Amino acid sequence: MVPSVEVGPLGLLGRSDLECFQDLALFRRRSHLGAGESQVLAFASENPGWEAALDDLDARRCAASLGIPLTGTLGVILRAKEADLIPAARPCVEELVLVGAHLSDALVERALSLVGES
Numbered sequence: 001m002v003p004s005v006e007v008g009p010l011g012l013l014g015r016s017d018l019e020c021f022q023d024l025a026l027f028r029r030r031s032h033l034g035a036g037e038s039q040v041l042a043f044a045s046e047n048p049g050w051e052a053a054l055d056d057l058d059a060r061r062c063a064a065s066l067g068i069p070l071t072g073t074l075g076v077i078l079r080a081k082e083a084d085l086i087p088a089a090r091p092c093v094e095e096l097v098l099v100g101a102h103l104s105d106a107l108v109e110r111a112l113s114l115v116g117e118s
Contacts, residue, residue: 033059044068055101074111076104079117092118 006023033041037059044052044063051069053076054060063070071079073096081089112118 033062033092037062041068044070074107078111078115081117085101088117089115 040052055072077092080086
């Protein structure tokens with residue numbers, strides 16, 4: 001079940017906007033992450049039970065060090081296929097690789113096999 005929360009002007013939840021802004025600034029200073037990754041991490045750290053969707057290696061390392069559950073774009077695609085939200089994962093994964101995602105052929109094939117596409 002998704003927790004019920006209020007969204008402030010900065011799009012972060014649970015505390016004052018000033019506190020959230022300070023958290024974002026801290027994430028960015030300590031990890032050299034971009035604004036988007038920092039916001040995802042701040043949100044996930046404030047909302048237990050949420051999973052962060054991150055592809056950037058530094059952001060994934062930061063999430064792991066904070067104990068934040070995570071997935072990546074590939075995981076989102078596989079879940080969409082499993083939930084019948086998309087008819088096939090392969091075209092999405094191929095497009096992901098075309099736009100620059102660094103996924104090995106072995107990883108792609110293993111991932112696709114998990115959703116019955118080999």
